[in-house]
Structures are given as C-alpha cells and as structure tokens.
Amino acid sequence: MTTKKPIKKFRKKRQLTEDQKQVLRDRINKAREKLKPAANLTVHESIRDLPDDHKLSPKKVRQWIKTQKELAASERKSAKQGMKGAYSKQCNHEAYVRNLVKYLRDGDYVDMFYGEYMENKIKRKCVAMAYESDGTPKRDLGVWYPDIGTYTQEMYDEDRGIVSEPPKKKRKRRKK
Numbered sequence: 001m002t003t004k005k006p007i008k009k010f011r012k013k014r015q016l017t018e019d020q021k022q023v024l025r026d027r028i029n030k031a032r033e034k035l036k037p038a039a040n041l042t043v044h045e046s047i048r049d050l051p052d053d054h055k056l057s058p059k060k061v062r063q064w065i066k067t068q069k070e071l072a073a074s075e076r077k078s079a080k081q082g083m084k085g086a087y088s089k090q091c092n093h094e095a096y097v098r099n100l101v102k103y104l105r106d107g108d109y110v111d112m113f114y115g116e117y118m119e120n121k122i123k124r125k126c127v128a129m130a131y132e133s134d135g136t137p138k139r140d141l142g143v144w145y146p147d148i149g150t151y152t153q154e155m156y157d158e159d160r161g162i163v164s165e166p167p168k169k170k171r172k173r174r175k176k
Helices: 018-040 058-080 086-106 153-160
Strands: none
Touching: 058 086
16 A cells, blocks of 8 residues: 655746846845844954964964864764773863853953964963062962063072982992
8 A cells, every 4th residue: 555645836936037136135235244243242352353363363263163173073982982081082172162162252261271282381471469478479380470580490499498409320339
C-alpha cells in the first residue's frame, strides 16, 4: 500500500518593474546603514577607537576569539575520545575566550596572557604606590614602577640584604 505524496504548489515569481526594484534596494540599504553602528556597540568605548596595529585592538581580539573557539572545539573532540589532558586544555581555551569577550564588553583586560595562541605575557605596571608601615614602598617582582622601572630579582635581593654566593664547584673523589 503506497501513499501519495501531496503535490507542491509553487507560487508564481513576482514580476517587478525597475522602479519597484530600486525602491526595494533603497529600503534594504537604509536598513543596513542602521545596523552598522550597532555592531560596534558591543565594544567598550575606551577601546573602540584603538588602531588596528595596537596589541589589543578589537579587530585582533575578535580574530583571537575565533581561533580559540576552534581550538576549544578540537580539544572537546579529543576529550570525548579520552585523550589525556584534553579537557584541561579545552577549559583553558574557553576561559581565555570568556576573558576576551569581557575585554571587548567592559574594556578591562583580566588575563595574564595575550595573543592568538596566548603566546605573550602581560607586563604589569604600578599606577599607585603602596607603602609599608615604616615608609618603604611595597614592590612585586616583574612589575614596572615609575621611579625604578621593572623590579628585578637582583633589586629584591639588594633590598632584603640577601647576598648570593656563586655555587661551589663539586670536586670529584678519586677512586682508589
């Protein structure tokens, strides 16, 4: 026993004059113009006008988001196959995407790394000094300070009075 398929009825294509086509073209162009500024509203005003060659320009960050989403998807497949460490990598990619989206939305970069593959490390900068109770400034390693530049391990050792001696050479014992 076979059932008959219903016959599809096709609508006749509407014939438009050139004037009608032009009116429709104008209407769609006007609608597209209204959408263009809305696409830029997702970017915070503090970073909206950054040049494209800036390290953290919105154009670059959008490309990084796309790349990281692709990497997260591939790691998700690997995790389902039971590959060791794939789930951890997937979580790292997804967290990086969340941080990049937050940067575009709020203008605050909260991640310690930047770049398409998180290959560069953010350098921290002190904007307001903090002081100990005795008046000496509080400092962290690797932070740039306006009065001394980047605070290094040698500066830390000097402040604390730590004297580093060169390692002693190990002497080999003679076999008898």
